[in-house]
Amino acid sequence: MLEFDDVHVGYGRSTVLHGVSASVPADGVAAVMGHNGAGKSTLLRAAIGLLRPARGVIRLAGEDITKLAPHERVARGMAYVPQGQQCFPHLTTAENLQLIADSRPGGRAAMGEALDLFPALRALLNRRAGLLSGGQRQQLAIARALITSPKLLLLDEPTEGIQPSVVAEIEHTILGLTQRGGLSVLLVEQHVGFALRAASHYYVLESGRVTSSGAGGDSAQQAVREALAV
Amino acid sequence: MTVIVSQLFTGVSIGAVLLLIALGLSLTFGQMGVINMAHGEFIMAGAYTVYVLQKVITGAGWSLLIALPIAFAVAGAMGVLLEFLLIRRLYARPLDTLLVTWGVSLILQQAARDIFGAPNVQTKAPDALTGNVRITDDLVLSNNRLFILGLAGLAVVALTLVLRFTSLGRRIRAVVQNRDLAAVSGIPTGRVDRLTFFIGSGLAGVAGVALTLLGPIGPTMGTNVIIDAFLVVVAGGIGHLKGSVIVAFALGTLQSLIEYSTTVSVAKVLVFVAIVAFLQWRPQGLFTLRTRSMA
Numbered sequence: 001m002l003e004f005d006d007v008h009v010g011y012g013r014s015t016v017l018h019g020v021s022a023s024v025p026a027d028g029v030a031a032v033m034g035h036n037g038a039g040k041s042t043l044l045r046a047a048i049g050l051l052r053p054a055r056g057v058i059r060l061a062g063e064d065i066t067k068l069a070p071h072e073r074v075a076r077g078m079a080y081v082p083q084g085q086q087c088f089p090h091l092t093t094a095e096n097l098q099l100i101a102d103s104r105p106g107g108r109a110a111m112g113e114a115l116d117l118f119p120a121l122r123a124l125l126n127r128r129a130g131l132l133s134g135g136q137r138q139q140l141a142i143a144r145a146l147i148t149s150p151k152l153l154l155l156d157e158p159t160e161g162i163q164p165s166v167v168a169e170i171e172h173t174i175l176g177l178t179q180r181g182g183l184s185v186l187l188v189e190q191h192v193g194f195a196l197r198a199a200s201h202y203y204v205l206e207s208g209r210v211t212s213s214g215a216g217g218d219s220a221q222q223a224v225r226e227a228l229a230v
Numbered sequence: 231m232t233v234i235v236s237q238l239f240t241g242v243s244i245g246a247v248l249l250l251i252a253l254g255l256s257l258t259f260g261q262m263g264v265i266n267m268a269h270g271e272f273i274m275a276g277a278y279t280v281y282v283l284q285k286v287i288t289g290a291g292w293s294l295l296i297a298l299p300i301a302f303a304v305a306g307a308m309g310v311l312l313e314f315l316l317i318r319r320l321y322a323r324p325l326d327t328l329l330v331t332w333g334v335s336l337i338l339q340q341a342a343r344d345i346f347g348a349p350n351v352q353t354k355a356p357d358a359l360t361g362n363v364r365i366t367d368d369l370v371l372s373n374n375r376l377f378i379l380g381l382a383g384l385a386v387v388a389l390t391l392v393l394r395f396t397s398l399g400r401r402i403r404a405v406v407q408n409r410d411l412a413a414v415s416g417i418p419t420g421r422v423d424r425l426t427f428f429i430g431s432g433l434a435g436v437a438g439v440a441l442t443l444l445g446p447i448g449p450t451m452g453t454n455v456i457i458d459a460f461l462v463v464v465a466g467g468i469g470h471l472k473g474s475v476i477v478a479f480a481l482g483t484l485q486s487l488i489e490y491s492t493t494v495s496v497a498k499v500l501v502f503v504a505i506v507a508f509l510q511w512r513p514q515g516l517f518t519l520r521t522r523s524m525a
Contacts, residue, residue, distance in 0.1 A: 048414050049413075049414075050410055050413070050414065069413070069418075070410075070413040070414045070416075071413055071416050071417060071418045071419070074414065074415065074416035075416065080414040082410075082411065082414065086408065086411050087411075088403070088404045088407045088408055088411065088412075089407060090403065090407055091400065091403060091404065091407070095400055095403075098397075098400060099397075099400045099401065099404050099415065099417070100415055100416065102397035102400065102401075103397065103416065103417075144415065148416060
């Protein structure tokens with residue numbers, strides 16, 4: 001579904017990713033793990049088009065999308081949930097969702113389905129998103145991404161900084177989505193156990209390079225923990 | 231008592247003019263953060279639109295009403311052109327934006343001199359707006375001021391409805407709040423920027439039409455009012471339409487009441503002093519929005 005082919009990305013003169021090659025299988029989940037500063041979020045920002053690779057090619061379902069703008073990538077079926085429970089803080093919860101639903105055929109129905117996944121948001125529709133808790137904002141961010149009915153979902157540390165009870169709910173929802181089929185996921189996650197439970201394939205990044213990769217599942221835990229311990 | 235009511239009405243009508251000229255800025259400066267020094271020249275373009283229309287359509291009768299949408303479109307188109315050609319390349323560089331748009335404002339002023347001549351020109355107000363409404367023997371309200379008040383009210387309501395209840399309004403607010411998040415949510419941010427600039431600049435054109443009712447039209451008429459407009463937006467709280475409305479009427483009323491016991495110049499100075507003092511006390515302006523800290 002998504003391929004990174006020898007991708008080099010940086011900020012100004014500072015290169016963060018040094019020739020990363022990785023892929024997300026169709027209907028599969030690829031997890032990217034690594035220490036802080038390894039380049040995980042940079043990889044996702046390049047995938048959605050917020051950063052333009054200096055070298056290399058990014059393909060979506062075989063199409064070269066390296067030079068496409070973010071909204072063009074979203075139109076092709078990509079959705080992105082950035083790190084840090086980001087939302088539009090001065091818009092209400094409902095407006096955050098309507099914003100995406102407005103421009104799509106069937107957007108209202110998709111908005112209802114997204115709210116079914118996170119029913120707690122229904123009671124908060126008229127509250128400004130900036131006043132929600134971190135967990136609620138993360139649920140809103142995931143719901144917003146799902147309204148686009150994506151073929152590929154990019155998730156950047158969806159459980160980071162959230163209270164455990166909400167983490168369990170978010171994990172449950174993400175696992176449910178990946179098992180439903182029709183959706184590929186590129187998941188950046190620090191929580192190795194959850195990442196490998198969800199993933200069919202994993203990559204470990206270290207200083208902008210892939211240092212370890214393989215099939216996901218609980219059996220990969222030892223190899224990943226060793227790679228991360230280096 | 232009548233004198234106070236009369237001065238209050240004058241203040242409200244000054245506030246309405248301030249509001250009209252500040253409304254477009256509340257979008258381009260308040261929402262987008264672009265310091266567009268050529269905004270005053272969009273006001274001028276709106277005013278000259280009335281002048282040109284009155285040359286084409288003999289008589290003042292309907293020309294003012296016809297001028298409103300045309301001035302909106304003319305000034306809006308100028309704004310889009312400016313945004314597309316220059317401002318979009320300078321979004322993270324406010325000082326450069328200020329200097330470049332100041333240069334554009336000088337070019338537009340000279341263009342107006344070349345096209346319409348250096349001396350000010352006068353337009354004719356429709357007959358319906360030349361009279362007065364007599365409330366009591368001592369209290370007389372002029373029709374043109376009432377018209378401007380109504381126009382300002384209509385513009386505020388229309389802008390509020392667009393921003394709060396339409397898809398475009400939600401997109402504008404989203405791009406303002408988090409451009410990257412808007413882009414990765416599938417919103418074509420460049421197109422939204424141009425539409426925002428079109429509406430903001432178009433409103434300047436509407437303000438220009440209103441100003442033709444109050445005095446002559448000249449190449450520097452926009453420059454004369456642009457500072458007032460910036461002050462209204464800053465003192466209201468950047469990005470807050472409600473703040474701009476309150477501050478515009480407050481300043482208008484304050485100026486009118488001070489003028490009554492002093493002079494126009496003294497009133498202007500005292501109003502500026504009041505704004506400076508207010509911003510010392512509350513630099514963020516009248517309104518700010520509170521949110522939980524974002525990770």
